[in-house]
Amino acid sequence: MRADLEIIQQWVQPGDHVLDLGCGDGTLLDFLQKERNATGFGLEINPDHITTCMGKGVRVIEQNLDTQGLDNFDNGMFDIVLMTQALQAVRRPDKVIDEMLRVGREGIVTFPNFAHWRLRWGLTLSGRMPESDALPYKWYNTPNIRLCTFKDFEALCRQKGIRIKSRRVVDGQHQNSWLARAWPNLMGEIAIYRITRETTS
Secondary structure: OHHHHHHHHHHHOOOOOEEEEEEOOOOOHHEEEHHOOEEEEEEEEHHHHHHHHHHHOEEEEEOOOOHOOOOOOOOOOOOEEEEEEOOHHHHOOHHHHHHHHEEEEEEEEEEEEEEOHHHHHHHHHOOOOOOOOOOOOOOOOOOOOOOOOHHHHHHHHHHHHHEEEEEEEEOOOOOOOOHHHHHHOHHHEEEEEEEEEEEOO
């Protein structure tokens, strides 16, 4: 399993009720169901991914976070709400995070770090929007519309009174390298955060 998904699964307790936002082909939920006896749903808008989820026995709902939000879920309905590599693709990440922590006791969020040294260096040298393993698109066809850095995300958490329970970083190959751990905002390509409300015990 990829290092980032391995880290995430360690934060899910046996029997947790899980909601996975932008669940893709259901790989993570399928693993959590089998190895953690987790229950729950995935939300996805890609028809091919939805079909793949159903083939794996992963329960999935076709739902667009930008237009529908999470209004169909009650407060505190889930133990954990996941959002892996999708935060940067929604119009209002701040609102999505609020909703994650409304319907779930905890949230786990991963996203590419736009402050990684290769991206900084590439922009400095070429004067053009950089590309990397974590951000492999052209500026005109990228689904990533809200790029941020570790520092940006942590500032938003402070502003909203959100507690960061854990933070991990991996590189573009999803490896847990010592360089990324030592200088996360400079060397980390993918951020992995475990968050909750300050008032949650």
